Amino acid sequence: MRENNLASSFSRLVSVAPMMDWTDRHCRFFHRLIAPDVLLYTEMVTTPAIMHGDREKLLGFDAAEKPLALQLGGNDADALARCAEIGEQWGYDEINLNCGCPSDRVQEGAFGACLMAEPQTVAASVAAMRRAARIPVTVKSRIGIDDQDSYEFLKHFIETVAAAGCDTFIIHARKAILKGLSPKENRTVPPLIYDHVYRIKQEFPQLQIVINGGIKTTAEVREHLRHTDGVMIGREAYQNPWWLNELQNEILQKPNVKTPQDIVHEMLPYIEQQLTRGTRLSAITRHILGLFQGIPGARKWRRILTEDAVKPGADADVIFHALHAVASG
């Protein structure tokens, strides 16, 4: 283990979950404007993709997105170590190993949630990643898989991986069912058992334990923070992004006094820059559809962006038009 592993210099109190197809760089840039101090995660990137793919496309990000964690998918310690090193070189602040994804594709590759059945493999991978990179290496898991769903199973997993030097775990508080449920069903059907996550924090107070799964209100965030070191928010952050501003102001208590309209105006230079690079407008606007949720005009905003941003040659005028519609309610 390297002696000089860096302690994290950012807060884990509130983070936005890694979400494939959702938390791409455009989404993260947008979330960052809303909440300067939440920790952001990439989508999962697999080790073969990084080793053989287009790294700029897979790993490129805007410095404004930091603090930013790179989530890796894989099960080969050497490849994970190499990718952790590459992630550090690209400027990421944390490397996270996915031990929670139940999709068939991921199971075929024998990583993601399957890895919960192999804590020694995860421990060896974590140790190798920590030797290769100085930034923190963290693990995101479920509370169990299939019928391996006892508290003792989770405890053994955490204990084994922590012994390899992982001191931060993000735990999605429901088990994954590897056969018969789609990834989407695996985010709703197995029940949430927050208590197992709380108990891990009680038994391993030296570890940073971040809880995830089904968190939707600031009151719930406050309650979870009585028992854990941080909350990770997935779907609600994506669908109702303005909530992140409330979390920034009330939980992180570093107020970012803005309106949703301010955020749209702040997005414009970024959008212009991306358009000149050949990015389609809709690749960015699809992430901002939920910004005005609960505000009069929200439906018009959503409709104009959905319909007009996909038209050939669509540019920032679509945004002005949609903003105007929000203003007129």
Ligand SMILES: Cc1cc2nc3c(=O)[nH]c(=O)nc-3n(C[C@H](O)[C@H](O)[C@H](O)COP(=O)(O)O)c2cc1C
């Ligand atoms: C569209 C989508 C894609 C996801 N992709 C990933 C992923 O790449 N890696 C991962 O660890 N979890 C992934 N997840 C799971 C989330 O990170 C999170 O654990 C889950 O949604 C539960 O949190 P929530 O109830 O706050 O949404 C994904 C979830 C969604 C909705």
